[in-house]
Amino acid sequence: MRRAGELTANVLSNPTTLAGLIIITLMIGMALLAPWITTPNTPNPTQMPRDWGAIAVPPGSPGHPLGTTNTGGDVLYGVIWGARTSLRLSLIVVGVTVTVGVAVGSLAGYRGGRIDEILMRIVDVFLSIPELIFALAIAAVLGPSFRNIILALAVVFWVKYARIMRAQVISVKQNEYVDAARVIGDSPLRIFRKDVLPNAITPVIVQATLDMGNIVLVGATLSFIGLAEAGLAEWGVLVSEGQAGISAGRWWASTFPGLMVFLWALAFNLLGDGLRDVLDPRTETSR
Amino acid sequence: MTAADPAGISAAVRTDVVASVRDLRVYFGTKAGIVHAVDGVDFDIRDGETLGLVGETGCGKSVTARSFLRLVPMPPGIAVSGSILFRPRSQCTACGGAGCAVCENTGRVVSDCQHCSGSGCPSCDGSGVETVDLMSISERQLRQIRGDRIAMIFQDPGKALNPALSIRDQLGEVFFTHRSQELLDRAGFGASDADGAGVLVQRHAALRTRGIERMILAVPPLRGKRNALMASADDMIVDALSETQIPNPRKVMDRYPHELSGGMKQRVMIAQALACDPDLLIADEPTTALDVTVQARIMDLISELQERHRTAVLYISHDLSLVRRIADRTAVMYAGQIAEIGESEQIFRDPQHPYTRGLIDAIPSVTHERGRLAAIAGNVPELIDPDPVCRFASRCSYAAAVCETTEPALHVADGEHMVACFLHNAPPGTPAADLPVRARSAR
Numbered sequence: 226m227r228r229a230g231e232l233t234a235n236v237l238s239n240p241t242t243l244a245g246l247i248i249i250t251l252m253i254g255m256a257l258l259a260p261w262i263t264t265p266n267t268p269n270p271t272q273m274p275r276d277w278g279a280i281a282v283p284p285g286s287p288g289h290p291l292g293t294t295n296t297g298g299d300v301l302y303g304v305i306w307g308a309r310t311s312l313r314l315s316l317i318v319v320g321v322t323v324t325v326g327v328a329v330g331s332l333a334g335y336r337g338g339r340i341d342e343i344l345m346r347i348v349d350v351f352l353s354i355p356e357l358i359f360a361l362a363i364a365a366v367l368g369p370s371f372r373n374i375i376l377a378l379a380v381v382f383w384v385k386y387a388r389i390m391r392a393q394v395i396s397v398k399q400n401e402y403v404d405a406a407r408v409i410g411d412s413p414l415r416i417f418r419k420d421v422l423p424n425a426i427t428p429v430i431v432q433a434t435l436d437m438g439n440i441v442l443v444g445a446t447l448s449f450i451g452l453a454e455a456g457l458a459e460w461g462v463l464v465s466e467g468q469a470g471i472s473a474g475r476w477w478a479s480t481f482p483g484l485m486v487f488l489w490a491l492a493f494n495l496l497g498d499g500l501r502d503v504l505d506p507r508t509e510t511s512r
Numbered sequence: 513m514t515a516a517d518p519a520g521i522s523a524a525v526r527t528d529v530v531a532s533v534r535d536l537r538v539y540f541g542t543k544a545g546i547v548h549a550v551d552g553v554d555f556d557i558r559d560g561e562t563l564g565l566v567g568e569t570g571c572g573k574s575v576t577a578r579s580f581l582r583l584v585p586m587p588p589g590i591a592v593s594g595s596i597l598f599r600p601r602s603q604c605t606a607c608g609g610a611g612c613a614v615c616e617n618t619g620r621v622v623s624d625c626q627h628c629s630g631s632g633c634p635s636c637d638g639s640g641v642e643t644v645d646l647m648s649i650s651e652r653q654l655r656q657i658r659g660d661r662i663a664m665i666f667q668d669p670g671k672a673l674n675p676a677l678s679i680r681d682q683l684g685e686v687f688f689t690h691r692s693q694e695l696l697d698r699a700g701f702g703a704s705d706a707d708g709a710g711v712l713v714q715r716h717a718a719l720r721t722r723g724i725e726r727m728i729l730a731v732p733p734l735r736g737k738r739n740a741l742m743a744s745a746d747d748m749i750v751d752a753l754s755e756t757q758i759p760n761p762r763k764v765m766d767r768y769p770h771e772l773s774g775g776m777k778q779r780v781m782i783a784q785a786l787a788c789d790p791d792l793l794i795a796d797e798p799t800t801a802l803d804v805t806v807q808a809r810i811m812d813l814i815s816e817l818q819e820r821h822r823t824a825v826l827y828i829s830h831d832l833s834l835v836r837r838i839a840d841r842t843a844v845m846y847a848g849q850i851a852e853i854g855e856s857e858q859i860f861r862d863p864q865h866p867y868t869r870g871l872i873d874a875i876p877s878v879t880h881e882r883g884r885l886a887a888i889a890g891n892v893p894e895l896i897d898p899d900p901v902c903r904f905a906s907r908c909s910y911a912a913a914v915c916e917t918t919e920p921a922l923h924v925a926d927g928e929h930m931v932a933c934f935l936h937n938a939p940p941g942t943p944a945a946d947l948p949v950r951a952r953s954a955r
Contacts, residue, residue: 400671401666401667401668401671401672402671402672402673402674402675404583404666404672405664405666405673405674405781406674406685407581407583407658408581408583408663408664409658409659409663409685409686409689409690409784410655410656410657410658410659410686410689410690411655411685411689412655419674419677419681419685420676420677423674423676423677424675424676
C-alpha cells in the first residue's frame with residue numbers, strides 16, 4: 226500500500242466522504258457505548274425492555290424520549306441497541322464473506338485452469354439466484370433467529386468478492402513486475418503475497434465498505450418480515466413493530482429506526498465512494 | 513556442414529561458453545494454427561561478452577530471451593523443445609571471491625561436471641564443466657538460478673517494479689532470497705547460533721518465517737537481532753544502488769517507484785539484476801522506454817558494470833546502431849530463426865544475409881544525402897505452420913527456386929561468421945539454374 230498518511234489526507238479532503246466517516250464514527254460509538262448510554266435490559270439486553278404502563282406514548286414522554294411501540298417497547302433503546310446488532314451483523318458477515326471470497330477468487334485467478342473453471346461454475350450457481358430471495362430462502366428454512374440471518378447473508382454475499390478478486394488477480398498477474406519477481410527467484414506463494422495481493426485487493430476493500438451498509442439494509446429487510454426473534458432490539462424488527470400504528474398517526478416507532486438504517490447505509494456508501502476515488506484513480510466519479 | 517551439426521560449435525567444445533542454446537523451439541497455440549515463434553535456434557553466449565540479438569518485432573527475440581528463465585507463459589505456449597545449457601559459476605575457493613589468478617580476478621569459477629568429473633560426457637555437452645539444462649531442471653532448481661546466476665532487465669522499468677513496494681523492499685527481496693547467509697554474516701550472526709533465537713533469525717533471513725514467528729521477532733528481546741539483520745540488508749541495498757550511481761541511495765531506498773524517474777527506475781532494476789553478480793544478464797530492450805539522453809547513460813552503466821562483474825550480456829534490441837556500438841557479437845533473427853551470427857564488426861561491415869543487408873540499409877544516417885530510406889519490401893511471413901523453406905524468400909531479391917523448396921541451415925561463411933542463406937551454401941546436387949546468384953540483383 227502507498228503511504229497511509231497520504232491516503233488518509235486524501236480521503237478526508239472530500240467533504241461527502243468526511244460526512245460519511247463522521248456518521249459512521251457516531252454510529253459505531255453509539256453501538257459500543259450502548260450499555261453505558263442506556264440501562265441494559267435484564268436478563269437479555271438484546272431484547273427491548275417493555276414498559277406496560279406506557280404503551281404507544283409519543284416522543285418526549287417522561288422516560289421515553291423517542292416514545293414507545295404498541296407493545297410498550299422503548300424506541301430509543303431499540304435504536305441504540307439496534308446499532309450494536311447492526312454492527313455485529315455487518316462485521317461478521319463482511320469478515321466471513323471477504324475472507325472466503327478473497328481466498329476462492331485468488332485461488333481461481335492465480336492458479337487458473339481447471340481449478341478456476343470448477344470454482345467459477347460454483348460461483349455462477351450462487352449468482353443465478355437473486356441475492357435477497359436466496360438469503361430469504363435460507364433464513365426461512367433455518368427458522369427465525371438473528372443468527373440464521375447472519376448465516377444466510379454470509380452464504381449469499383461471498384460470491385461477489387470471489388468474482389472481483391478473481392478478475393483482479395488475473396489482471397494483476399499479467400503485470401511485468403510479476404515476471405520480474407519470478408526472475409529474481411521468488412516462489413509463487415511469495416509472489417502472490419508480495420506482488421499480487423496488495424495490488425489486487427483495493428476494489429475488494431471498496432466493495433466491503435459499501436457492503437457494510439448494504440448488509441444492514443438486507444438484514445433489516447429480513448428481520449422486518451419476521452425472520453429475526455420477536456422483540457429483538459434491531460432496526461428492522463422495530464420498524465415492523467411500529468408499522469401497524471402508522472395509519473393511526475403513531476409515526477415514531479417506525480421512523481426513527483428507519484432513519485437509522487438509512488443513515489447507516491448512506492454513510493458507508495459515502496465512505497465507499499470516497500475510498501474508490503482515492504484508491505482507484507481510474508474510475509471517474511462526479512463530485 | 514550438415515543440419516545435424518547445427519551451429520558448427522559442438523564439434524569443438526568451448527569451455528568459455530556460459531550458455532548454449534540448442535535447437536530451441538517455442539510454439540504457441542492459436543485458433544488459426546500453431547505459431548512457430550522460435551523454430552530451431554542455436555547460439556552460444558561466451559563469458560563476459562555482449563551478444564546482441566536483433567530482429568524485427570515478432571521475430572522471436574523476446575521469446576528466445578524469456579526461454580532462458582522459462583518465462584514463456586503456458587498457455588498460450590504449447591510446446592517448448594530443445595535445450596539451453598547453462599554453466600553456473602560458484603565462488604572461487606582459492607580466494608573466497610576476492611579475485612586471484614585461479615579465477616582470473618573474477619572471484620568465480622566453473623565447477624567440474626558432477627557426472628563425469630571433468631572428462632566430458634553428454635550431460636555437460638562434452639565440456640567437463642557443470643552444466644544445467646534450463647529447459648529441463650525442476651522449478652525449484654530454476655528458482656535458485658533466477659536472480660542469482662541469471663538476471664534480467666525488462667523493457668519498461670515503470671512496469672517492472674511493483675508499485676506497492678518501496679525500493680528497499682523491492683531490492684531487499686533479492687538478498688533475502690539468494691544471500692541470506694551473507695546477510696547473517698554481515699549482521700554478525702554465526703552459524704553456531706543453533707538455539708531457538710538463532711534459528712529463528714536464520715529462518716527470517718531466508719524468508720521462511722510465518723505469522724507468529726514474525727510477531728516474536730517484532731518484540732524484544734529478538735527485535736534487536738531482527739533490526740541488525742535489516743540493517744545489514746539495508747547496507748547491501750545501499751551498496752547495490754551506489755554501484756548504479758544513484759545519488760543519495762539511503763533516501764532513494766525509501767521511495768516508491770512512482771516517485772522516481774524512468775532512468776532512476778531502470779537503475780534500480782539494474783541494481784537488482786546485478787545484486788548477486790550473475791553470470792548472465794538478459795537485457796530485453798532495456799532502453800526502449802527511456803529518453804535518448806538517459807538511454808546513453810544507461811548503456812554506459814550496463815557496459816561498465818558488465819566489465820566489473822564479468823557478466824555476459826544477452827542484449828535484445830531492434831536498434832541496430834545501438835547494438836553495433838555495444839555488442840561484441842551479433843545474432844540476427846528472422847521469423848523465429850537465426851539468419852546470421854558473428855562478430856558485430858564483421859556483420860555490420862560485411863553483412864552476408866540479404867535480410868541483414870536490408871536492415872542495415874534501413875538505418876538512417878547523417879552522412880547520407882536526404883531521401884527515402886531503403887525499406888525491405890513485404891512483411892514478416894505468418895509463422896503459423898510454416899513450410900520448410902527459406903522464410904525470407906518472399907521478400908528477398910535474390911530468391912531462386914531452391915529457396916522455395918528447401919530450408920537453409922546456418923553455415924560458416926568466414927571464421928566466426930555464420931549465415932543461413934543459399935547464396936553461400938548451395939545444397940549439393942541442386943541444378944545451377946535453381947540457385948540464387950549474387951549478381952542477379954545489383955545493389
